[in-house]
Amino acid sequence: MRHAVSLRIGPIGFRIGSDWRAPIDQLRSLYRDYPQPYDEVADYTVRLFARRRWRRWIRPSVEIGGDYMLPEAAPLPLRQGLLAAEMAMNLQMALGARRYLLLHASAVERDGRAVLMTGISGAGKSTLATLLAARGWRFMGDEFALLDPQTGLVHAFPRLISLKNEAIAAAQAAWPTARMGPLLASTPKGDIRHMVPDARAIAAMDVPATPALLLFPRYGFAAAVRSVPPAEAFVRMTQASTNYVALGEPGFAALTGLIAGIPSIAIDYPDSDSAVAQVEALCAAR
Amino acid sequence: MDDAAPVTFRADPADARRAAPLDAFTAVYHRRSGITHLLTEPAPQILAILSEHSLSLDALLTRLSQDYDLADPMRDALAARLDELVVAGLVTAS
Helix, strand or coil: CCEEEEEEECCEEEEEEECCHHHHHHHHHHCCCCCCCHHHCCCEEEEEECCCHHHHCCCCEEEEEECCCCCCCCCEEHHHHHHHHHHHHHHHHHHHCCCCEEEEEEEEEECCEEEEEECCCCCCHHHHHHHHHHCCCEEEECCEEEECCCCCCEECCCCCEEEECHHHHHHHHHCCCCCECCCEEEECCEEEEEECCCHHHHHCCCCCEEEEEEEEEEECCCCEEEECCHHHHHHHHHHHECCHHHHCHHHHHHHHHHHHHCCEEEEEECCHHHHHHHHHHHHHCC | CCCCCCCEEEECCHHHEEEEECCCEEEEEECCCCEEEEEECCHHHHHHHHHHCCEEHHHHHHHHHHHCCCCCCHHHHHHHHHHHHHHCCCEEEC
16 A cells, blocks of 8 residues: 555554545544554554545545455545545454454453443443543553453553544533644534543553453433343343454453443433433442 | 154353453354354353253153242243254254
8 A cells, every 4th residue: 555554553553555645644643642553563454445546536435345345335535535444454353353252342441450331332431431431541542452261451542532422522621731633523423533542552452351340331311220130141242242253252252252241221211410420429329 | 753862952061252241231253153143041051951952842841840839831832942952043943
């Protein structure tokens, strides 16, 4: 590829190549404090490319590729090249990861204990993790929590925080000094802006944590807390894992061990302050 | 034919599966297929018995009756559970 950058997020090394300079420059800037892949070997290669040569210049359209590809992945306009890169990196992880059980969850840590928050897009995973981090928790990630089948520990994957729509202002208000990427307006997921995790999250990203609480947050409802039965939590987490089936028995052992070892709780919340208070209260009670 | 041998049921040996009790459900990983199943009673007990013995429906019912207080309608229910386990690939009928 004409332009390329390598970086490591948690234990995962990436090499991102692009037909265009702009997305790589944005990645270099936003990931400037991240280390290089271990031994300079990237686990995954990501490619941002023009399907036809003239598409580099005329209405430039970014196709997403790499070691793993989805044939139906729609191209994005070049002004959303950063989003294309992040989506492609996520895709490589989702389809390729074998060393860890990937849980589609955000995660924060305090005193070595991790709170995992899972849910559909819009449930508030990223916002909650960001707000908790602003109140002293260590941010571990807003997209994937990496569960190590060997140890049962959760490893951080603190990629850029993907904030959508009203979450952008909420996160900026909580963390006004955070570095931000460009506003990507009118993407397929609405307005998106990336926030760089704080220095502590990056410095400690190689430090795993012991899972302590599994939360299923749901935004837009009156505040409520409900214990989730283990079988329901197990089924929901098999659906929230992109590689549960691929991992086979180690994935089964890791996930049943996680569910058996920590409480699973659903929280409904009307606003972010309520959610943060609910999480703090649940953690204080344990 | 009236004198045909009854259908017998058999499960893979116990070490062909990995079970994790969750609550009313038990998660079972079937090593041969790589499929995860969620089972409720009496399915785990049926699998445990059929892992050691190849049994007909009536013989299995008798065996289960030794451990459980079973009512008469249990035979139809047991047949239904066995059909489900056969469809799931955890039990074979021959």
